[in-house]
Amino acid sequence: MKLAIYPGSFDPVTFGHMEIISRASKLFDKLIVLVSVNPLKPCSFSIEERKELLRETVQHEGLTNVEVDSYDGLLIDYFTERNADVIVKGLRAISDFEYEFQMAQANRRLCYKAETIFLTSKSEYTYLSSSMVKQIAMFGGDISDFVPEYILDRIVTRLKK
Ligand code: PNS
Numbered sequence: 729m730k731l732a733i734y735p736g737s738f739d740p741v742t743f744g745h746m747e748i749i750s751r752a753s754k755l756f757d758k759l760i761v762l763v764s765v766n767p768l769k770p771c772s773f774s775i776e777e778r779k780e781l782l783r784e785t786v787q788h789e790g791l792t793n794v795e796v797d798s799y800d801g802l803l804i805d806y807f808t809e810r811n812a813d814v815i816v817k818g819l820r821a822i823s824d825f826e827y828e829f830q831m832a833q834a835n836r837r838l839c840y841k842a843e844t845i846f847l848t849s850k851s852e853y854t855y856l857s858s859s860m861v862k863q864i865a866m867f868g869g870d871i872s873d874f875v876p877e878y879i880l881d882r883i884v885t886r887l888k889k
Contacts, residue, residue, distance in 0.1 A: 732756040732814040732845075735764040735803050738778045739771040740883050741785055742861055742874050744853035748818040751847055753791045756814065761786065762806065763798040772862055772887060775800070781879050788878055804838040815844040820854045862887055 734752055738745060738761070753759045763778045773781070775798045782796045799806040807815065815835060817828050832844035849856075861874045865887040875883055 729757040730814065731758050731760070731810065731812045732816050733760045733762050733803070733807055733810070733812045734816040735762040736817075737766050737769055737771060737858065738763055738782055739769070739773050739858045740778060740861070740875065740879070741782050742853075742856055742858055743876070744818065744820070744849055744856040746785055746789065746876070747850050747853060748816070748847050749786065749794060750789060750791065752816045753794050756816075757793065759791075759794045759816070760810065760812070761794060761796045762803070763796070764803055764806075765800050777886070781882070784879055785876060788876070802838070804835050804842055807835075807842055808839060813841075813843070815842060817844060817846050818849050819846045820849045820856070 732752055732755070734749060736745065749759065749761055761782055763775050763782065771778075779796050779798055786794045786796060803815070815832070817832070819825065819828060828846065835842045835844060856874055861871050861883075864874075865871045865884050868888075871884065872880055
């Protein structure tokens with residue numbers, strides 16, 4: 729059984745993440761979407777809120793081989809604990825590349841078995857990021873093109889607080 733982990737901040741989940749989750753779930757027997765801590769990124773949603781939004785999305789999309797979890801340590805420790813095979817990341821543009829390349833190299837240095845596989849984003853989502861969605865919502869803009877309608881109200885209400 730091939731187990732993949734898709735880590736990220738998911739603050740909050742967007743159509744861009746969902747597209748990667750859906751494609752990765754078809755490539756591996758099981759996919760864990762892992763809400764992880766990025767110490768360089770201040771988050772607006774708590775880990776529990778981010779997991780809840782992801783769980784609802786995964787359930788709504790009928791992705792039965794996808795689990796949502798969180799971890800507040802090193803990704804590679806979780807990877808080893810779960811005896812995973814692959815780390816999945818999404819690549820939107822060349823600007824993502826250097827950062828993602830460094831993380832993949834560092835993770836492989838920490839655990840030689842940790843292969844990172846990159847899925848390139850669908851072209852219509854290459855500009856999309858959680859920070860952009862948050863900024864638009866905070867100023868009262870319409871984010872319905874970026875997040876699913878069944879979690880839209882919750883995201884908007886939470887960001888307006
Ligand atoms: O969505 P992001 O913020 O770009 O995801 C980055 C994330 C959370 C995957 C990365 O910061 C991470 O792996 N955090 C867990 C802690 C860790 O292992 N850091 C070292 C990475 S080389």
